[in-house]
Amino acid sequence: MRSPSTRLRKAVLPVAGLGTRVLPGTKTTPKELLNVVDRPILSYIVEEAREAGIEHIVFVTGRSKGAIEDYFDHQIELEAQLLAKGKTDILDNMNAELATAGEMSFTRQMQPLGLGHAVWCARDIIGHEPFAVLLPDVIVDAAPGALKQLTAAYDELGGNIIGVEAVPAEDTHKYGIVDPLERDGRRIGMRGMVEKPAQGTAPSNLSIAGRYILQPEIFDILQTQPRGAGGEIQLTDAMATLMKTQGFTAVEYEGVTHDCGDKIGLLRANVALALKRPDLGMAARAALTPYFNG
Numbered sequence: 001m002r003s004p005s006t007r008l009r010k011a012v013l014p015v016a017g018l019g020t021r022v023l024p025g026t027k028t029t030p031k032e033l034l035n036v037v038d039r040p041i042l043s044y045i046v047e048e049a050r051e052a053g054i055e056h057i058v059f060v061t062g063r064s065k066g067a068i069e070d071y072f073d074h075q076i077e078l079e080a081q082l083l084a085k086g087k088t089d090i091l092d093n094m095n096a097e098l099a100t101a102g103e104m105s106f107t108r109q110m111q112p113l114g115l116g117h118a119v120w121c122a123r124d125i126i127g128h129e130p131f132a133v134l135l136p137d138v139i140v141d142a143a144p145g146a147l148k149q150l151t152a153a154y155d156e157l158g159g160n161i162i163g164v165e166a167v168p169a170e171d172t173h174k175y176g177i178v179d180p181l182e183r184d185g186r187r188i189g190m191r192g193m194v195e196k197p198a199q200g201t202a203p204s205n206l207s208i209a210g211r212y213i214l215q216p217e218i219f220d221i222l223q224t225q226p227r228g229a230g231g232e233i234q235l236t237d238a239m240a241t242l243m244k245t246q247g248f249t250a251v252e253y254e255g256v257t258h259d260c261g262d263k264i265g266l267l268r269a270n271v272a273l274a275l276k277r278p279d280l281g282m283a284a285r286a287a288l289t290p291y292f293n294g
């Protein structure tokens with residue numbers, strides 16, 4: 001078992017990405033604030049982090065992402081109007097998401113140098129302790145949430161934990177891919193990993209899915225990490241280096257992954273999550289059925 005000093009308390013959410021795959025919807029709205037059903041993508045991610053026991057979230061933002069900071073703060077006029085109209089259900093629902101005092105920090109990635117660089121930008125706020133990374137493009141529909149499933153493995157094994165999911169072989173070039181060793185249920189030992197392998201060269205079909213628990217030594221590696229795939233500083237490359245000195249375990253979490261940075265993924269998330277909602281499911285099914293009959 002781990003010592004108390006290695007308890008996981010903090011998470012990094014890299015939210016500086018431009019959302020080019022869903023432009024022009026993201027021209028003036030951060031992609032993380034696009035709605036899925038009736039709340040922003042980011043709302044699902046923050047809920048997942050809090051469910052896993054995360055006490056402090058570090059957002060790595062960029063230009064035109066200011067609305068993200070506002071989203072978790074009071075909106076005094078709106079709140080007063082909802083109260084005056086007696087719409088307390090909506091008000092309570094909205095305010096349940098507010099940041100608690102000191103729960104959130106914001107720092108900027110001033111140049112789009114890649115995911116590894118974005119995570120490195122959070123180094124001073126994280127300090128010398130383990131931290132989670134949640135990619136905010138990806139909603140994982142799971143109970144318990146994906147990060148909570150990873151923390152269960154972390155609490156037993158310590159080290160570094162990476163959430164993975166199987167993808168079709170023809171899609172492996174879009175992801176970080178792990179080179180797996182032995183499997184114990186959903187936990188998989190690893191020999192290595194590679195970011196966006198060329199078609200036909202992937203060591204497996206297990207993709208790095210956007211949920212990580214990492215040790216702070218990753219920051220020292222990221223500091224001098226050369227650019228990799230796509231000319232960007234890649235988190236996967238830094239993890240591959242850290243693997244030489246620290247334990248890594250892949251966890252194939254249970255759940256459905258929705259890539260909301262993509263048009264069809266975002267559409268699918270809306271449909272799938274609306275259909276599951278007790279208050280909306282039947283109406284959503286009735287509204288959508290005609291589109292699938294002919």
Ligand code: G1P
Pocket residue numbers: 115135138174175176177195207208209210234235236
């Ligand atoms: C990033 C990571 C990649 C991971 C993917 C998951 O890539 O670099 O390892 O598999 O997220 O969505 P990106 O989608 O930013 O190109």
